[in-house]
Amino acid sequence: MSSLREENPGFQKPDALDRSFFARDTVAVARDLIGKLLVSEAGGRTKGVIVETEAYLPSRDSACHAAKHRTSRTEVMFGPAGFAYVYPIHAKYCFNIVTEVAERGCAVLVRAVEPVEGVSLMKRRRGLDDERRLATGPSCLCQAMRIDRSMNELDLTLGSLVWVEEGLGLNTEPITIKNSKRIGVTSATNRRLRFYVAGNRFVSGPARFRT
DNA sequence: AACGGGATGGTT
DNA sequence: ACCATCCCGTTG
Numbered sequence: 618m619s620s621l622r623e624e625n626p627g628f629q630k631p632d633a634l635d636r637s638f639f640a641r642d643t644v645a646v647a648r649d650l651i652g653k654l655l656v657s658e659a660g661g662r663t664k665g666v667i668v669e670t671e672a673y674l675p676s677r678d679s680a681c682h683a684a685k686h687r688t689s690r691t692e693v694m695f696g697p698a699g700f701a702y703v704y705p706i707h708a709k710y711c712f713n714i715v716t717e718v719a720e721r722g723c724a725v726l727v728r729a730v731e732p733v734e735g736v737s738l739m740k741r742r743r744g745l746d747d748e749r750r751l752a753t754g755p756s757c758l759c760q761a762m763r764i765d766r767s768m769n770e771l772d773l774t775l776g777s778l779v780w781v782e783e784g785l786g787l788n789t790e791p792i793t794i795k796n797s798k799r800i801g802v803t804s805a806t807n808r809r810l811r812f813y814v815a816g817n818r819f820v821s822g823p824a825r826f827r828t
Numbered sequence: 829a830a831c832g833g834g835a836t837g838g839t840t
Numbered sequence: 841a842c843c844a845t846c847c848c849g850t851t852g
Contacts, residue, residue, distance in 0.1 A: 671835070680835070690848065707836045708845045726835060756836055801835055821837095 632656075633776030634783065639698035643716040647672035647725045648812050650714075651794050654782040655730050657762040661738045665730025665752050665762070666784055669813040669820045671799045673713070675721035679804040683722025693770045694722045701779065703769040709756035712764045714773060714781070728800070728811075729753045731819040732761070754821040792817075797826060 634653070639646055647670040656664045673681040682704070683694040693702050694715055702713040702724050713724040730752045732739055739751045739761040752758040759765065764779060773780050793815040798806050800822050813820045813827065820827040 673835075682835080686849080688849065704835085705847055706834060708847080709836055711835060713835085728835085754837065799835070803834090 631776075632782045633774055633780035634699075636697065636699040636774050638781075639714055639716050639774075640718060641698075641716065643672045643674055643723045643725060644810065646714070646716045647810070648794060650725060650727070650781070651812055651814060652784050652792065654733070654784040655727060655762070655779075656782055657764060657779045659763040659768070659778055661735060661763075663732070663735030663738055663762045665732045665734075665758075667727055667729075667781075668731050668817045669727075669729035669811070671726040671728060671802075671812070672810040673724050673726065674810070675717060675723035677805075678723075678808070678810075680799065680802040681723065683724075687722065691722065694724055695720055696770075699772060699774040701764075701768050701771045701773055703759070703764060703766055705766060706756070710759040710765055711755040712759050712768070726755060727758065728755045729813075729819055729821045730758055730762075731817065749818050753819050757821075800826065 650667050650670050653667050654664055655667055678684055683691045687695055690704060693700055697719050698716050700715045702715055703710055711726060713726045715724050717723050732751050740746055743751050743761050752761040768779055771779060794812055795815045796809040797811045798809055799811045816828060
């Protein structure tokens with residue numbers, strides 16, 4: 618009886634992207650999230666432009682957590698789109714957004730943002746001054762924006778605590794979105810399911826993964 | 829209860 | 841290339 622799992626169409630902030638955005642093909646959502654704004658009001662407001670994502674597909678994707686078994690950990694992935702799937706790994710966290718229709722088991726991992734608000738807060742949380750490294754990498758992003766396990770199963774379309782907004786892009790220049798193999802994934806490596814802003818310095822991975 | 833493997837990230 | 845660190849799913 619988790620109230621988080623209920624859909625609340627009447628209470629969403631105008632700014633938050635609605636469920637119809639997330640309830641689409643996972644690759645399309647991963648690609649379209651590039652350039653959008655990720656906002657967190659957990660312990661103070663932080664905001665960043667999404668510059669890197671990865672798609673984890675509902676079928677024939679052995680790297681997707683939901684692929685093998687439906688367990689308590691992956692339960693939220695089988696619910697409606699627009700909910701957060703936050704899971705721990707190596708004593709850190711990764712932030713995902715559930716996609717498509719319920720029962721499929723798929724999501725998009727947000728791997729990096731370019732900080733645009735709450736930079737000093739991010740610096741304090743990360744213990745760093747180097748802006749480039751504040752929210753580059755999925756677990757660094759979570760630490761910078763204070764996203765943790767308590768946000769698992771949060772409805773992001775409510776526009777409360779954590780949500781995604783329409784962005785005007787990184788700057789006035791047109792951006793190029795490129796794709797590559799997913800980082801750290803050892804199976805299903807034939808598919809190019811990682812999307813990133815070409816040449817953006819806030820994208821994670823070695824140099825050849827950022828150009 | 830015990831075990832092994834990560835959608836990591838920082839260091840060598 | 842190595843490994844600290846810890847959660848989770850599986851196996852016994």
